[in-house]
Amino acid sequence: MSHDEFGTLSDQVLWICGVFYFIALLAHLAEWAAGRSVPVSAAVPAAGARSAAGGTDTITGARPPAAPERSERMDSFARVGLGATRVAVVFHLVSVVCRGLAADPIRVPWSNMYEFTLTGTLVVVVGYLVLFKKYQLGWLSPVVTGFALVVLMADALLLHQRVGTLTDALESPWLVIHVIAAIIATGAFTLGGMTSVLYLVKERWLEKQSSSTAAAAPGGYLSRVPALAQLDRFSYQVHAFAFPIWTFAALIAGPIWARQAWGRYWGWDPKEVWAFITWVVYAAYLHARATAGWKGRAAAVVAIIGLATLWFNFVGINFFFGSGSQHSYSK
């Protein structure tokens, strides 16, 4: 196959991949809709959840309440969703690989925003699938599949670019290392951020629940999202995984590459500034988790701010400061 054919294949396969994410999303929505008619017998007590913010998460976290009951219909929808996600990931991977093969000479497919987004989304979904069993991530399914679908479509429609060759400055093994690490960290931070958002949503919901006298415990989505303490812990674990990788990408590999390419390892270029800001905010997140009174909600808020700075660096800097940044390759 010629390079051009690989490029076309990459684009076509992405559409198929999108269709499967769509099926997966529908299946998971159906799963949760079906859940409404199933009572949540072991409803998560609001009291247990509140204690997460009080600093006793080791205790509540260790013995999660029994999983809410599920119906057979829910399970079969869940299986369909998971299956479709797996198929979508295979197509997604094929699309990424073809994109790399489409370039002449062959290269890693991370030289512009389109390609970065394509690969970053793949990391999010693969991360979710890898952790699915261990952490019982069924509650994250609609969020992840919906995210993958929306982001990929936006990527294909708004950011799509022809395959290009790299300029000399980008031809370095450090580009590969720096960008792989940045993409993995971004994918993981994104998973962590989703969890933090769910944490805040669920916390609001629990507060409403406990203040309203209507005792009806619906079997809806939020009642099946794990207890706050568990959300908090999962979020922490994902962030703890991502933070060192980000440290490596932004503060070690990046500077080494910059020194080779531009003769300075750190130059306060807007991209570098925002990579630094992201790092500091996530350091603050880890601190927040270790500070009494900041656990739980405050930490979740900090995590979301961190994710916002990360995405802003990726999207905002390129659009608003494009030419002012030496990193404008990724425009």
Next chain:
Amino acid sequence: MAEQRPGAPEFGNDRDRAPEVAPLAPVAFLRWTWRQLTSMKTALILLFLLALGAVPGSVVPQDNVDSVAAGRWREAHSTLAPVYEKLGLFNVYGSAWFSAIYILLMISLVGCILPRTRVYFRAMRARPPRTPANLARLPEYRSFTVDQEPADVLARARERLSSYRTDGYEDSVSAERGYLREAGNLVFHLSVLIVLVGFATGSLFGYKGGVVVVTGGQFANVANQYDEFVPGKLFDPADLAPFALTVKDFHVDFSTDADEFGMASDFYADLEYQTAFDAPTRTARISVNHPVDVDGAQVYLIGHGYAPVVTVRDGKGEIAYSGPVIFLPQDTSFLSEGVIKVPEASPSQLGFGGLFFPTYGLIGGQPSTIYPGIDAVPGDPGADSLLSLFVYRGDLGLDSGIPQSVYSLDMSKLEQVKKADGKGGTKNLRLDLAKGATATLPDGLGTITFDGVSRFVKLQVSSNPGEKVALAGMILALTGLLGSLFIRPRRVWVRVRRQDGRTLVEVAGLHRSSGGDLSGEIDDLAAHLEDRTT
């Protein structure tokens, strides 16, 4: 680290428990201030301030990042600019207020590390804590009965916990491991300081300079040979490494592929350099991503362009100038702009200004460069190039004592040379010279010949004495961080008691970091002691 949970680590400080209200006695007040400054909450707030403080530097152009953009911004915002100047917004990362944030953070950091290190060394040597009276209150707890003797159970437990530091008591075993987590945390925080030291060393004692050298030309590493030179605050120009280099050759490929037509690739320069007068001459090939290290300084290739070679003869027929002239590329087509100054010419000084087209052609009737290379005709570089110049006469203003750019003419005392337009009037004289062509200037001013095309490279020379320290610090920080995040400090206790002729075994565990989960280990241990094979 104001931990309230049972068995919380004793590491860390009690600073968050400092009274909220400042005491009045001076010593107490100082202690209170120190405790506030070194509390975790203050660290958190300072981290946020640091992040927030870094933002303006990405929005307002910075003098030492892009001085041209900063200058343009100042011109465009004449009312705001002085205010911004006062606030240090054109140099955020060197400003007093930004420095204040990170210096406070570093003080807070030191105030945090020191007591924690002391506590840590004490804890390192400490024995595992006594078995708590009520194990059932711990987060992980299992109990079961077995037939073995209590002492046997305890012996098996100790054997199983051999990777722990253990202490045996009459009826129980206490075990602990994961001490290195705290060490990792301390190493990480200490390394932040090391990185800062490396960073500061570089910006105080380093330098960065840029210079344009024509192929065949020489450059000696002294401050006044640079086109631009940015020394660190404490840099002494006498410390410049005494090397000299010659740019022997420069190579570039411009793509002829339809997709990337004219994209430059594979460019490199061949250098010869000497680190001292009597040192052997060495050679190096430099290209993007591949600088050469000369005597502790790095020489980078950061740009390139054309230098048309011209010969100007004055009114008396004498050579007033001969050699390459640097024309700066204006865009990716390498259409280049430059000026030629000929102060030696008589009867009057001459100036030329105009454009160089590497490969000339018309696009839509417009004179254009149709290809950025000069090798469209193989073996005859510059065969299709064109040099298009306006001519000026008068005083170039070079004697005024005010330094002027070599890339522009000072028009104040120059007069543009005209020619008849054929309709009774005059128009500006424009010379369009192909390679080898000579044009005669009117009024006996002389002639100019376009001899050929040479090239120039833009080199950057920089030296950053702190970079190794910063890198080492960063790697150390990452190592410490990994330890701090992934080493799992934990305590395990086993207690035995005779009960109704059998042995009651209690197993309990405590994970001493937030987010840790010990259930798997405790299950394993319990299963082992119960002789269930899992």
